[in-house]
Amino acid sequence: MIYLDIAVFALADADWQLALDPYIDFANYQLASFDMRLNVFPARPSIPTGIPLVGEVWDPPPDFGLHMRPGDVRTAAGVVLPTGHGMPVIFCRIHQPRDGLTTYQEDTVANRGVPWLNYVLLQQHVLSRDRSALLHEIIHAANYQGNIDPWGNRLLHDSARDSIMRMGDTYPTDPPVFMAERHAAALRTAYFARYA
Numbered sequence: 001m002i003y004l005d006i007a008v009f010a011l012a013d014a015d016w017q018l019a020l021d022p023y024i025d026f027a028n029y030q031l032a033s034f035d036m037r038l039n040v041f042p043a044r045p046s047i048p049t050g051i052p053l054v055g056e057v058w059d060p061p062p063d064f065g066l067h068m069r070p071g072d073v074r075t076a077a078g079v080v081l082p083t084g085h086g087m088p089v090i091f092c093r094i095h096q097p098r099d100g101l102t103t104y105q106e107d108t109v110a111n112r113g114v115p116w117l118n119y120v121l122l123q124q125h126v127l128s129r130d131r132s133a134l135l136h137e138i139i140h141a142a143n144y145q146g147n148i149d150p151w152g153n154r155l156l157h158d159s160a161r162d163s164i165m166r167m168g169d170t171y172p173t174d175p176p177v178f179m180a181e182r183h184a185a186a187l188r189t190a191y192f193a194r195y196a
């Protein structure tokens with residue numbers, strides 16, 4: 001069995017109740033085929049670790065102004081929980097209309113130059129229609145390489161529309177999504193994967 005350790009946080013104005021359990025259930029259902037499972041801290045039904053910040057997180061941020069960036073909430077997560085419990089997953093108000101995002105270590109703008117290991121933000125008060133947002137972002141955080149959508153040296157997404165790593169909005173004609181062996185291969189090498 002491989003445990004994927006994640007530590008869930010929520011900003012003070014972020015609703016996580018709507019999505020957290022459905023996201024965990026969907027992820028564990030998909031992961032079970034590959035002998036993997038999420039290990040969530042704090043374990044449910046305990047509530048996520050609170051971060052005493054409010055307001056929108058911008059990625060990318062505008063050129064001017066004091067807008068919160070992903071790195072700001074990541075830094076705050078390290079203050080409220082100094083001991084690592086796995087890859088941070090932070091519910092917050094993401095300014096852009098998206099279900100979640102992964103911030104990569106090399107994203108110096110988002111991280112204000114701090115080389116945080118990859119981490120995930122989830123949109124508060126949104127439950128993505130296919131319930132895949134958490135697992136999708138976790139696979140990004142495992143440095144998965146798809147076949148479309150270049151960003152730096154990465155190809156972020158899959159062209160296959162039934163892939164959990166499909167890109168962008170879902171369309172009414174889209175099929176359900178599934179996790180495949182190539183996604184599991186990335187997860188096995190993730191810094192938050194633990195063999196037990």
Ligand SMILES: [Zn+2]
Pocket residue numbers: 136140156157167
């Ligand atoms: Zn994505």
